[in-house]
Amino acid sequence: MSEGTAQPLEGEPAARVLVAGASGFAGALAAHLVWRHPRLELVQVTSRGDAGTRLDRLHPRYRVPLVLEQLDLEGIDGVDAAIVAYPHAASAPVVAEMRGLGLQVVDLSADFRLRSREVYEKWYGPHGEPALLADAAYGLPELHREEVRRADLVANPGCYPTAAALALAPLAENGLIADLVIDAMQGISGAGRGGGDELHYVTLSENAYAYKVDAHRHSPEIAQELAALTPGGPPAYELTFVPHLVPLDQGELVDCFVTPTRAVSQDELAELYADRYGDEPFVRVTEEPPGVRDVRDTNECHVHPVRNGSRVVVVAAIDNLWKGASGQAVQNLNLMLGLPETEGLL
Amino acid sequence: MSEGTAQPLEGEPAARVLVAGASGFAGALAAHLVWRHPRLELVQVTSRGDAGTRLDRLHPRYRVPLVLEQLDLEGIDGVDAAIVAYPHAASAPVVAEMRGLGLQVVDLSADFRLRSREVYEKWYGPHGEPALLADAAYGLPELHREEVRRADLVANPGCYPTAAALALAPLAENGLIADLVIDAMQGISGAGRGGGDELHYVTLSENAYAYKVDAHRHSPEIAQELAALTPGGPPAYELTFVPHLVPLDQGELVDCFVTPTRAVSQDELAELYADRYGDEPFVRVTEEPPGVRDVRDTNECHVHPVRNGSRVVVVAAIDNLWKGASGQAVQNLNLMLGLPETEGLL
């Protein structure tokens, strides 16, 4: 079998794309999605720790026959756009340099997600490029589609905020949330590569546990998005969010427990969600509680709103690596480049 | 290897025990625990659907070399106590007949857990033996130890109520719960045998989903126990409870999100829980969020209370088949028979 399979490009590419940090789970999937995209050309994949290795050797499931290189922006040429999958703080300076070179950038780190520098620095430490914060669109197309279309820098949302915001947007937009608890679980790919014995197969097999029980930094990101949606300004409640690791490779389930500001019937709920998401290509309102297996290896979010006593419970399922990271990055890139939003993602 | 291994009895048994409904996961484990118990003699195991099969053929992990028989209480003789692992509604008449014969009974079904016949019938349908309701002790020893000691009929708690009540008792007893959300997950053994393609390996592998999102019948059981603990009578809040299946065989994790009636510091929390559980043989207050793997195949409950913003989050981990069912049944039987509470369970 010839290993250097050519990219399935249809005619001239809409953009020549670099994926920086392509050795991690999200970066490698981003490279794979760009590689198989009919309108994007993958011109380079980079890695700080794994340069010299072919990407499909490191991640055999992803059929990208390119060798990982050290990122060298000085010599870069003929690149139109980049997806950056660096850790937070490490990402900001690289993104700034890329923007200086005129590249359109989708950044998977947390560095440009929080509009407030103050909030960012409380949770993540000093911000290296605060001037760029105002330029970044928050890349959840279902909430910010037009902003993303116009943006040259898109902050790709966190996986939990993606699922939570999609689960809650119809309620938040109607001012229906009086109090909120979010309980979530994620497969092990969400914890990244590395990790030593904590992520060893034996440690996690037949296991499940909560982490960051006292506070998780996706909380302010969720709060930011809900505040923006809420009519009449930021809501009064303080959300509580606790995530878990469960023995899956990919997949994420987010339960939202809403104390509503007024009684909401099941019919009204159904209508609210059908209206909100009827035209969305990647959001499905389901009749049964969604399983993460149903959305595995897809860019879909399945949302299921239900009344439970006087509360409203909304369950959302995504694949943390797709809609929660790299699939959404390509969805954003499609919008930024004027391509059909679902191109390369079905 | 001689397969008819003798029971490891030390002298005269404290009781001769029958396990009825021993072909399901909980019944089979109950038989196994009685079989290896140094002071109990397992005299018979019964099953309606699998009579004629040796128990260790049906459940190879449980080393009980007895053949399952049809239950025939008429001919029964020399039996002092029974553990009944029947479905709800099917259990009540069998328990009644056993009580008529003078047997001490631990019932794993829901039939005698709810003190109010009205509440029972709302969730489970008509009750076959309502007169016995008043005789039954709720078999959560950490909450009702003396009652269990005096009882001849013990209703073994549901698995979720066990973990939830242990997670919340120190708060409930101090009137600290103003509002409550419980989000829980369980391994597949909790769904029982049978089940067809819904419980097929392929259906559940790499999957996780919520069930009974609108209402689960463990809710009233949890509410009953919290109400009993709360000073000044039943609390005003309405609890919300949503369970999930995750790809484990055994194990259960219960997250309790408490809006406290007043501010509680982390130090106060730690002290409350240490005081409450310091002498309990099966409850451990942990410094780190507990993993279900830590309690697998044990009768322990690991409890971890943490402040998160203005809320209190308590995570509890148990093995749903042990502390959530059969381990607790033997703990109860030990108490009823005047044996050391941990006998046969360490």
Added chain:
Amino acid sequence: MSEGTAQPLEGEPAARVLVAGASGFAGALAAHLVWRHPRLELVQVTSRGDAGTRLDRLHPRYRVPLVLEQLDLEGIDGVDAAIVAYPHAASAPVVAEMRGLGLQVVDLSADFRLRSREVYEKWYGPHGEPALLADAAYGLPELHREEVRRADLVANPGCYPTAAALALAPLAENGLIADLVIDAMQGISGAGRGGGDELHYVTLSENAYAYKVDAHRHSPEIAQELAALTPGGPPAYELTFVPHLVPLDQGELVDCFVTPTRAVSQDELAELYADRYGDEPFVRVTEEPPGVRDVRDTNECHVHPVRNGSRVVVVAAIDNLWKGASGQAVQNLNLMLGLPETEGLL
């Protein structure tokens, strides 16, 4: 999200395709692959037991929004080809009727795989349509490409024979096999839907076991293919084949232990395999032992030949549902219809 997604057809379809028996794992995947195929139109999906259910409700991972129907060949019109995923014996009469109507057929059952009626009947019982045996091509394109191109009836190989034949063809064709042991393992989807407690998640989790240790009916199929490849007629050795179930959903690993007829160096091995498979689009000769995860959800077979002392060991990995069943069925259909062999499979 609009659920009735249209098929991604490019112009006039090359064939209008029916998938019969589309409720099982293989049939459902076949329907999914036809649905997303740019040159095939999926016109109907049928099921005996699940008629009336939408396919994507039964198998949420497969995005086919068609309702399963009862098969009714009398009223059939405008269908050019069929993929049949029936159990053996049930398949033959349906295939015969379809052939009578002029449909091109790929049959996933064992009914037309064994060229000898006698051998078939020894392992499977009476054959319902022996006259058709001579018409069927054995659908392993890497061995019988031209025959498949010319055929109107293709017997899709068993999953184990597919992997074994691809692992061994370069040795068999050169008369290098003097004795042969095959040890194989497969994920649980290979055992099909249904199956009751034997395929319950709890039964199989943390488990692995051999089955059909004394004899498995894929043995004569493997023997038939190796005999056909061996120069100078059927070989003298008797192959031994033992399969296992391991806790995966999809995936199959086949180890072939060959006593060679003469000494073979590692270099010669490498050359033999490189020459044989260099141009094959779906076979890759790997430098490292292949993992089933590497071929998950692909139509690839990864082959790894190694000397071990005086023996040759060849390991082959496939996805049992893809190259071992439905992916290969579409590969065959592509050939029968004169389409590019990899169309819809990359």
Added chain:
Amino acid sequence: MSEGTAQPLEGEPAARVLVAGASGFAGALAAHLVWRHPRLELVQVTSRGDAGTRLDRLHPRYRVPLVLEQLDLEGIDGVDAAIVAYPHAASAPVVAEMRGLGLQVVDLSADFRLRSREVYEKWYGPHGEPALLADAAYGLPELHREEVRRADLVANPGCYPTAAALALAPLAENGLIADLVIDAMQGISGAGRGGGDELHYVTLSENAYAYKVDAHRHSPEIAQELAALTPGGPPAYELTFVPHLVPLDQGELVDCFVTPTRAVSQDELAELYADRYGDEPFVRVTEEPPGVRDVRDTNECHVHPVRNGSRVVVVAAIDNLWKGASGQAVQNLNLMLGLPETEGLL
């Protein structure tokens, strides 16, 4: 719950035991088994890399409330016996020093398993204490019980050799093996702690692969034991052995494909195995192919011999950490100390 649970000792201990290298999977289980043993006192647990950590913090499933210390044999006092779970080569000098101090030692490394220094050095490199080789008994009690009883130094067998030798002993002892292929699979605990991304949950989930396909160093150990059993001296055949990793935490399945020296009927097979193992406390000859789940967390080996055509196939299942390592170590220690062989292991 009081965490410093006392050991369940019955009277004066038969020996005071040190476990060296107790931070790995096998060492930690050895410590756990000694801790819960009614006749052994666990006096110290040591670790080079994790000294200072409590063992039950590192391995929560093992309830040993002792803090890991650096091994310091100079200051050692009041220790009668040691279980050493060091890597090969690192073990020999420690064992030698312990023997110099008069301790009885069970060594889990490979350092004293191979009677021939030459063979050892071919596979493992220079041997640090060759003079001790003659003193060591090979600790497979079912083959060398009396030797183990008399020994002060026992080399605990490798996990694959344990299962293979038990699977094959009845055939080897009767000179029935003319040729031999062994194909085996193991859970991930067999690969040890550490290991980085190779043992990451995501790497191994939904995966299975062969390793050391060209040669594995358990081969000479298996060959040594089979040669010793074979009447008339070392056999002429060359065994081929290939192991796999499969997604389990614990468990091992070993398939032995035997070309017999003469025809053997299924009845003769059954009788051979029943006679050989009828009195063995830890070996069971099973009617059905054994599952690794059946022996999980037990010291049992389940053996299943079957005719397949002219070959004999024997499948053996063990828990790689129990009968394949630490359970067998305690079985050996029981014998060395004159205790009942099954003490603390049922």
